[in-house]
Amino acid sequence: MLYLLDASVLITAKDNYYPLDAVPEYWDWLQHLGESGQVKIPLEIWEEIKEGPKDAEKDLLYEWIQRPHVKAALLLDEEVDPKLVQRVTEEGYATDLTEDEIEQLGRDPFLIAYGLAKPNDRVIVTSENSAPGKKRANRKVPDVCLALGVQSKGPFELNRELKFSTRWREAAAR
Template sequence: MTLLLDSNTFLTPAMTYYAFDICGSYWSWIAHAAATGDVKSISPVKRELRQKDDQIRHWIDMHASNIFMPDDSAVTNTMAQVATWAGSNGYTTAAVAEFLGKADSYLVAYAMLGGHQIVTLEVAAPAAKGKIKIPDAANAHGISTITPYQMLRQHGVRF
């Protein structure tokens, strides 16, 4: 099973505990795991990460061909399921629009399509109807989520 990386598995580590100058091993492992197919991400995440001209963007540009799966037209059907779920579970119109306008909804759809697991720092909040969290949407569609720490432990990574 391939692990699909959320934007925050790049952004938060780069800006905090796994900054490029502190823990280059994290980034080397991500690049290696992507080359072997253990981890991937999707084009909408890549588009989010490339919005700023920073270290993340430069690192993404160097490793994009191994990390990011190409857009897949087959995801249309699963996106429709995700959109229907989002619109029919009591979330505000603004929350649904935000969720569907970001990579989050696509991560869930791609995970459904390929039987993948999602790696994210988001935490489930099913009662909070003001924002749709990836773990809640994933859980509703039979997709599991794990944290980056769980991902590293599952793969026996030691820095």
């Protein structure tokens, strides 16, 4: 199974649970999972993270994502199928989105399209919570995934399934 990370996973982890300077083991673990081919970040999502916040020079996630070995480990080496992006947009959100709504979607349709390319072998990991009542561009990633038959999970489910621990290196060495 390949887990594809949404930008929200890394941003939320950095801001709330695993600050890079306090829990470096988490970030090393993600890199290790990338090296082993279990976790990847699609280019469009990578670029979203790489754009960074307004004060990117002081942002540790921005610095981390710029490291060549991190990029080599985590960047998904694949191009998105434009027809799948269109399908995600039309079937997952709406066929008649305005320009403002398309901008609001950001890069989520790309992420979901990578999952749709191999729905039995890929899982989208996002920090977004399901909100089935949302419509059009306000729909959440888990709901669009469900509508299109793409698996999705939250970051804590990923951590449990892939057994994150601050002592993950010890377990990996066994």
